[in-house]
Amino acid sequence: MPRDPAFLSSLASSLLDHADLALVYLDRGGLCRHADRRFAALLDRTPQALVGMTLSTLDHPVARALAAAMESLASGVRRSAPLDCETTGCDGQRAIVSGNLLAHTDADGAVVGWLGLFIETGDPDRIADFVARRDPFVATLLNAAVDGIIVSDRTGVIRSINRACCDLFGYEEAELLGQPMTVLMPPPFARDHDKYVSNYVKTERPKIIGIGRDTLGRRKDGAVFPIHLSVGEARMGDRTTYVGIIRDISDRLAAEQRASYLARHDPLTGVLTRTAFLEECEALLANDPVGGDTGFALYSLDVDQFSDINEAFGFHVGDAALKALVSRVMEVLPPNTYMCRIAADEFAALARVNGMEHAQTLADVLHDRLTASIYADRHWVRLRLSVGAALQEAGAHSLEELNARAKLALQAVQHDGGNAVCFYTPEMAAAATRRMMLTMHLNHAIERNEMHLVYQPIVDGKTGRVVSAEALLRWTHDTLGPVSPAEFIPVAEESGLIVPLTDWILSTAIGQMMRWNAEGVLPDRVFLNISGQQFLRGNLTARLGELLSGCPELRPHLGLEITEQAAVRDLKVAIKTLGELSALGIQTAIDDFGSGYSSLSYVQQLPVAKLKIDRAFVIDVPTNPKSNALVRAAVGMAHGLGLATVAEGVETEEQRKFLVSVGCDLLQGYFFGRPMTPEALAEMIRQQRTPTAG
Template identity: 75%
Template sequence: MPRDPAFLASLAASLLEGGEGGHEIAHGMALVYLDRDGLCRHADRHFAAALARSPEDLIGRPLTGIDHPVAAALGLAVATLGMSPVQSSVPVDCMMATGDGGLAVFSGCVIAHRDSGGATLGHLGLLHRTGDPDRIAEFVTCRDSFITTLLDAAVDGIIVSDRSGIIRSINRACCRLFGYEDGELVGQAMTVLMPPPFARDHDRYIDSYVRTDRPKIIGIGRDTLGQRKDGTVFPIHLSVGEARLGERTTYVGIIRDISDRLAAEQRATYLARHDPLTGVLTRTAFLEECEALFAAHRAETAKEAPRDAAGRGSLFALFSLDVDQFSDVNEAFGFHVGDAALKAMVSRVTEVLPAGTILCRVAADEFAALSRVTDADHARRLAGVVHDRLTASIYADRHWVRLRLSVGAAVQDETVTTLEDLNAKAKLALQAVQHNGGNAVCFYTPEMAAAATRRMMLTMHLNHAIDRNELRLVYQPIVDSQGRVRSAEALLRWDHHALGPVSPGEFIPVAEESGLIVPITDWVLSTAIAQMARWEKEGTLPDRVFLNISGQQFLRGNLTGRLAELLDGHPSLRGHLGLEITEQAAVRDLTVAVRTLGELAELGIQAAIDDFGSGYSSLSYVQQLPVAKLKIDRAFVIDVPENPKNNALVRAAVGMAHGLGLTTVAEGVETAEQRDFLVSVGCDMMQGYLFGRPMMPDALADMLRAQAAPTVA
């Protein structure tokens, strides 16, 4: 259709001159002219028929008063021209229903009729009507305002293309996604949004589809790549649907930027295999990678034994690292300092161990590392360096921290064929070093397996010891400097029906590790108080009966509440009951220790520090604790008075304890010479085989009766 403004302006002038019987345009064109006031001055029969009226009905009337899509489209175009004095024409497209129930599209334009000075005289509308299905389909998919609104409201990018891959419509979100302005992509090939390799594949696909009419991706969503206007390539998810409007085939592509999703998936995959704090592998990922390494090693070994540069064989060593009492760091400085210390620890491990070492975080404060070593001596040197480096001061978040580290290690030998074998041996070595106090290095030996089996068996049987009535208490007398029995210490014994007597030094650590120490301690408390009640009734109750309390029960259990409950029926026993706690347990959590000991003192229960000198050996801690007695460890008593250094230590401990108002008790006294020395330095009380071995309750009662009997002249 002619769109030249000059031609249309002259046409408008001729129409006005011709009056109401004006000219008509051939070929089904519809013509209308509106004056500057919006009144219709000319309408041919095609235009009038579109509005279901005669030309005479329209002349002199404003079209704005007619409820019809064509009139509305013209009114919008005129208003648009009125807002832009420099714009000479506006395209018009609208769809309307025909009388036979079909659809028709009117397309064309409205031209501003202006004089030489630029003043608007009127507006000329020139439209073409079509009922072609393809043209209607194009209008529906590309120009219908309702559909455009829906497309622009979508969050995802939406592209409508024809059979040849030409973009016919695109929503605002898609333009923004690919970095284009509105309308910039319409009419271009879809390949402009694809990286070159994908663009070539798309062209081949279109060619194949045109030849065979067999689509390959219709109805299928897939992840692919898109390319922005600036050349940036990014991941997208593309879904393609097919629609047919009349004879026309249209494709609708829905595009979503999946950069964030892929980043989240990659992060999730990373976190599934890596510790989020330290970045090392998780236990599961560690086992997978180590098993793969072992499998490759077995394949190499089957061909030829691997050799290092010096010609020596290459073996695997597994190091199991556990930070002792790491909770103390968190409690003292805060978790942020503990986290910083762990990250610094991992950094030091990677600096020390050979390249290619696989490292993982097994638990909160436990790590494992698999390294290649030349031999067992090489592994021992590495373990020693690791321990030295990790126990050196660490500057963590503005705090200096010193860690205690237990290292259990195992080196591959002919008995090790899998990672599981090596890991089990390293764990046994770690358990062994922890049983001996920790903060050291220990390598696996065959004896450890037997010891582990023994501990497992003891744990199983100890769980039933109370029900089977296999536990008993014996009492060892505590005497003053004159040799008179003043107190007694209750000692736990276990007589297994099949294993026989089991040493407390063996089963007490097992009970603490397994948590059985809690019910066992409760049994000891109730049994000892019941025995004290019987002694009181018989008149043979010592001044004090001391019970040993584990650090776990003392710091974490409801000790004060349980003792108050047991003593409710025997209030007179409160002044006769004493508790012994180890120095290490007392200072492990000083705040809790002071509070608990204060609560016990309010009940009348006396507390003593057991094995003084074997742990922190600092009276600066002891002076903060509300205790009445210090028990000097047997290790300092065993070789007095022959050992001058121990003599000095015992003398100093007694003097400082007396300076703090504390009573001293020496353990492990076995000879008269030891007794005489202790009396000479002012030790208040003594305990040991010289005065009596641990005995049954009746034997202690007999000793007290004999002591109370008058001496016959």
């Protein structure tokens, strides 16, 4: 408690009552000991009514704020606490009370009371005065902001600006204060801003207040850059202030533009993505129908065996080769050609042409150019390229239809070995429909019991006796009738169905061999054709081990035929698998020898027992000297390597005599018997084993 209350009252009356402050003094317990008229007015009371009252018992914002400030100072760590609150007087006017509560301590530092000094900010002038008193604090907050902040009056004149905004536009603060906001905008946007301000002054209808928008700003050096501007409105009495928050969005827009570009363009080659290509070309075809001699051609490009380049030289060389490919395509095809990347090594291009002859000439030039040597990242590479093309015709306006035709032409090229050009013909659509139908039916052929095996005899060249047989797959569909193996085997290989079909052949043939063995008519060897996919899967030996586990006596009677293309596709796997089969006692033969790679370098590495000479060489002997020479060479080479030879496709006595004369060991063909049922082959073997068979 103060030692002389009368002195305190006198001091308050003579000094503090004449200051522009509201004053109150509370004892340590919060009991009011003095309140001037300004403070009493804040609580809508008289000073006499407040003295002697514990203010915390009053239901008033100022009283509650005082109690909170006293509680915050109770620990004794701080000696003063700021106080800010909003009040509403009896007249309904709103005001802001702001000030400080100070701790009054004795000589020992103990709190004996509390002195509160406050200012009421109720009209615009006093509010401005209050803001001015707090200006250092506000400036600190504004300068801590990352975005640019501008405070302007209703005429658009800048009254305050933070450091971030000065740095953003390249000005000093003094250069902008008092200047119109338009100094920070390029001319078109400055004019628009002036219109907004003028319209608001006249109509009081804001069009940009509270709405963020992207626009342009102008720096002191004249550089224009994208910004996002948000404008807020603050009213203090009858005064209006605008607060603008400005953010540089150059990086954001650059990222958005980059993302938009990548969404429509291939990041490696820069050509359109498939989706963007379809959109652009569909619009082009819709607005430019076929007429006269002009139209469009769609080229579908696929790099054959592109993975070989990546594996041999690395992906960086492959990427460089694809970039060079795109450059050459755009050099050859006419201007305004649209091009896209469909897959890793597959592209499409839509070009304007003057009829079929022009389209074919472009395709031929394009193929020649793309298959020429390419210098890619310090390596010379040559691409093999398949090109399928389709010409826009009357009635074929959609890109989808044009693309389907080009893809059919591309498939036709690839079926014929690739690295060529092919244009769409109506027959291709019929063939594609047929392949799709066969694929669908082939998927259920085994479970519907539509597959069966026939066996063609293989005879000894010298004696003519049946010593072996080749199992051949046949398919008879309920509605399609018999389907040629030449037609359904390629379909099975393309669809992957060849693997389950091959497995069915293995199990079915081994079951038949068990029955023949029980009847005593099992041939010395029964050969089965193995697809390249099954051969290279790595589990062929294990699967045969399972099938032969209950009849190991059949191993010496089982033979497998693989094409030379499958054998050399992965030589290491081929050598390993053939070695495992040989260890099981299963004999292997190279089928269709001479129709593919035909290299001594691989033949001598493969642990095989026989070479089957392709029927293409047998059909012309002995009338064709070149075929005669090739057959002699094949037989001599095989015997030199310790291998037996089998000649396929023998149909005449003259062919038989010639093949025997050159030393061919075994013969197979219609001359000795067509593919037949298991029962017919068994009967043939029984007859040759009877004493009168000769």
